[in-house]
Amino acid sequence: MSIRVAANEPSSTIQLVTKGYAKLLLTGFALIPLYLIAYLYFFQDPSLKFENHAFHELAIAAATLEGGFVTYVCWRCYCLSGEPLLRWLTLGFLGFSLIYALHGVFTGMAHHNIWLFLLYGPASRLVMSILIFIGQLTYSHAADSATKRADRRVWATWIALFVLIDLSVAGIAYSPVAGAPWMRVSMEGGALLLSTVNVVALVQRRIRSPLMTIYGISVTSFALSSLAFILGVPWNHMWWLAHAIFAAGFFLLSFGVVQAFHTTRSFSKIYSQGELFARLREAMGRTERALQELQRTNEKLEHMAATDPLTGAANRRQFIDRVEAEIARAKHNGAPFSLLALDLDHFKIINDSYGHQAGDRVLQRFVTKCRDAIRPFDGVARVGGEEFMVLLPQAALDTARSIGERIRAAIAGTPFEADIGQPIEVTVSIGVSEFGRDGETIDAILRKADERLYHAKHQGRNRVVAA
The missing domain is CATH 1.20.5 (Single alpha-helices involved in coiled-coils or other helix-helix interfaces)
Known part of the structure; x- marks a missing residue:
C-alpha cells in the first residue's frame, strides 16, 4: 500500500502565468477604492453635500462599538498566543476607538467649532496607522512572555496616552493653528504615508499568509481612505466615500482577527495555500x-x-500450514505428495563433545545441504532440536525415497566444518510417507513418517526407510 501525490503537474509556464494572474486580481481588488475616488474626483461636483448629523452620529457609534468588540477579540488572541503583532493590533484598534469616538460625539459642534469635530478623525487614523505599522515589523517575532501579557499597567499606560491625545486634539482645535490648512492634511497625510510604507514593507518582506494578505488589503484601504479625506471636504460625497473605504478596511481587518481567534490565535501561524x-x-x-x-x-x-531463527528453515507452524494446503490440493486434483522426517544421528554427542555453538553451526550447515539436495519448490522445516521435515509436492513414494537418499548421501559424504579446527562427521536418518498411500490426514502421514524414521534409527541409522 502506498500514497502518491498527484502527478501530471502543470508546466512551469502555466504556473507562472496563473500566479501572476492571481496577483493581478488581488491587486485590482485592493485598489477598487482608488477607482471610486478617481470617479468622484473627475466626474462629481465637489460642492454637492449630504449633511446629516444623526446619520453621522449613528455611523460613528456603530464604528466605535465595532472597534471595541474587535479590540477585545484581538486582545483575547494576544493573551492566548502572545504574538507581538496582535499586541500592536490590539493597541491600534483600542487607540482608534477611544479617539474616533469623539469624532461622533462632537458632530453637533460642526457648525460651532468645525475643527473640534473634524480633527479627531485624522488623529485616530494616524494613531492606528502608526501602531499597526509597528505591529507589522514584529511579524513572526517570538511570543511575549505570560508576565508581559498579563501586565495591566502597560495597558493602563497606553489608555492614558490615548486620553492625552484626545485632550491634545481638543487643545489644538481651540488654538489658532487649528484652521491652518496643513494641520488636518499633516495628520491625514501622515496616516496615508505610514499606511503606504506599511504595504510596501509587507510586499518587500514577501509575507503571503492568508491573514497577512487580508492585513495588506486592509492597510491599502486605510491609505486610500486618507487620500479620499484629503481630497474631500466635510459632508461632500468624497468625504462620505472616505468613511466607507476606511470602514471596509476596518471590517476586513477585523475579519482577519476573528479568523485568527477561531484557528491558531495568531496571524503568523496561518499558512498560505502554497505552504x-x-x-x-x-x-x-x-x-x-x-x-x-x-x-x-x-x-x-x-x-x-x-522461520526458525537459527537455521532459516521454516518452523513447525508454517510447515503444517503448507502440508494442509497440499492436502487440499491433492484432494482436489489427485496430485501426490510425500513427507520426509529427518533426525541427525548422535547429535547430543556432538553438542557434548564440541559445544552448543558447534552444534548450532552443524544445524545451519545441515539445512544448507538439505536445500541443495532437494528441488526448488520443496520445503524444509525445523520441527524440533535436531528434527526436521521436508515437504515434497508432486512426489510419490519412490521419488521421495530418491530425494531422501540424495539428502542422506550429501550429509554423510562431506564432513561438516564447525569452526573448531577439525571437521565433524554427521549422518542423518530419514523416514518417508506418502499422502493417500499412508493416510489421508495430516496426523496419519506425519505419524507414518515418524514411525519409519524410528525404524531407520533402529536399523543402524544413516539410512532412508520408506516402507
Missing part, C-alpha cells in the same frame, strides 16, 4: 515512507514468525 500544499506533500512523503517501513517490518515479522 499548505508543501506541508501536505511533505506529510504525505513521511506517511509513505512510514508505510513502506511498516510493510517491511510486517514482512520481517511474518518471516520471523514463520
Whole structure:
C-alpha cells in the first residue's frame, strides 16, 4: 500500500502565468477604492453635500462599538498566543476607538467649532496607522512572555496616552493653528504615508499568509481612505466615500482577527495555500515512507514468525500450514505428495563433545545441504532440536525415497566444518510417507513418517526407510 501525490503537474509556464494572474486580481481588488475616488474626483461636483448629523452620529457609534468588540477579540488572541503583532493590533484598534469616538460625539459642534469635530478623525487614523505599522515589523517575532501579557499597567499606560491625545486634539482645535490648512492634511497625510510604507514593507518582506494578505488589503484601504479625506471636504460625497473605504478596511481587518481567534490565535501561524500544499506533500512523503517501513517490518515479522531463527528453515507452524494446503490440493486434483522426517544421528554427542555453538553451526550447515539436495519448490522445516521435515509436492513414494537418499548421501559424504579446527562427521536418518498411500490426514502421514524414521534409527541409522 502506498500514497502518491498527484502527478501530471502543470508546466512551469502555466504556473507562472496563473500566479501572476492571481496577483493581478488581488491587486485590482485592493485598489477598487482608488477607482471610486478617481470617479468622484473627475466626474462629481465637489460642492454637492449630504449633511446629516444623526446619520453621522449613528455611523460613528456603530464604528466605535465595532472597534471595541474587535479590540477585545484581538486582545483575547494576544493573551492566548502572545504574538507581538496582535499586541500592536490590539493597541491600534483600542487607540482608534477611544479617539474616533469623539469624532461622533462632537458632530453637533460642526457648525460651532468645525475643527473640534473634524480633527479627531485624522488623529485616530494616524494613531492606528502608526501602531499597526509597528505591529507589522514584529511579524513572526517570538511570543511575549505570560508576565508581559498579563501586565495591566502597560495597558493602563497606553489608555492614558490615548486620553492625552484626545485632550491634545481638543487643545489644538481651540488654538489658532487649528484652521491652518496643513494641520488636518499633516495628520491625514501622515496616516496615508505610514499606511503606504506599511504595504510596501509587507510586499518587500514577501509575507503571503492568508491573514497577512487580508492585513495588506486592509492597510491599502486605510491609505486610500486618507487620500479620499484629503481630497474631500466635510459632508461632500468624497468625504462620505472616505468613511466607507476606511470602514471596509476596518471590517476586513477585523475579519482577519476573528479568523485568527477561531484557528491558531495568531496571524503568523496561518499558512498560505502554497505552504499548505508543501506541508501536505511533505506529510504525505513521511506517511509513505512510514508505510513502506511498516510493510517491511510486517514482512520481517511474518518471516520471523514463520522461520526458525537459527537455521532459516521454516518452523513447525508454517510447515503444517503448507502440508494442509497440499492436502487440499491433492484432494482436489489427485496430485501426490510425500513427507520426509529427518533426525541427525548422535547429535547430543556432538553438542557434548564440541559445544552448543558447534552444534548450532552443524544445524545451519545441515539445512544448507538439505536445500541443495532437494528441488526448488520443496520445503524444509525445523520441527524440533535436531528434527526436521521436508515437504515434497508432486512426489510419490519412490521419488521421495530418491530425494531422501540424495539428502542422506550429501550429509554423510562431506564432513561438516564447525569452526573448531577439525571437521565433524554427521549422518542423518530419514523416514518417508506418502499422502493417500499412508493416510489421508495430516496426523496419519506425519505419524507414518515418524514411525519409519524410528525404524531407520533402529536399523543402524544413516539410512532412508520408506516402507
